[in-house]
Amino acid sequence: MTGVRVDAWIWAVRVTKTRTAATDACKAGHVRVNGERAKPATPVAPGDEVRVRVAGSERTLRVAQLLAKRVGAPQAQAAYVDLTPAAPPRVERxxxxxxxxxxxxxxxxxxxxxxxxxxxxxxx
Known part of the structure; x- marks a missing residue:
C-alpha cells in the first residue's frame, strides 16, 4: 500500500468512533497532515504527521503503519507514535x-x- 485516506486511517487507529465522524472532522478543518489542512481523501503514508482536534483537545500522531480497516486496540496503538504533549496540570479553584x-x-x-x-x- 502506498497510501490510505486520512479519514479511514483516523478511524482505523481509533481516534474517532466512526468513519463518518472522521470524515466530518476533516471537512470541518480539524485534521491536518504535515501542517496542511486535509480533505477526507488526502492520502497518508508512513512518517506523515497527523494533527486531529477531537473533543476539545488536539492530538499529534506520526504514522508508523498504514491501516485501512479498523483493528484491535493493541494493533491500532502500534500503527502510530503519539507526539501529543502532556496536558498541563489542573489548577484547583x-x-x-x-x-x-x-x-x-x-x-x-x-x-x-x-x-x-x-x-x-x-x-x-
Missing amino acids: PATVTRDRGAGRPTKRERRDLERLRGRDLDS
Whole structure:
C-alpha cells in the first residue's frame, strides 16, 4: 500500500468512533497532515504527521503503519507514535458560591462561612 485516506486511517487507529465522524472532522478543518489542512481523501503514508482536534483537545500522531480497516486496540496503538504533549496540570479553584435569589441578605455567620468557602478566611 502506498497510501490510505486520512479519514479511514483516523478511524482505523481509533481516534474517532466512526468513519463518518472522521470524515466530518476533516471537512470541518480539524485534521491536518504535515501542517496542511486535509480533505477526507488526502492520502497518508508512513512518517506523515497527523494533527486531529477531537473533543476539545488536539492530538499529534506520526504514522508508523498504514491501516485501512479498523483493528484491535493493541494493533491500532502500534500503527502510530503519539507526539501529543502532556496536558498541563489542573489548577484547583475554590467552588463558586451562589445564593438563591430572594434569600435575603446573609447573616454574619453565613457571610463568614461563604468567605471560608471562597478561601478568604478573615479570622486568621
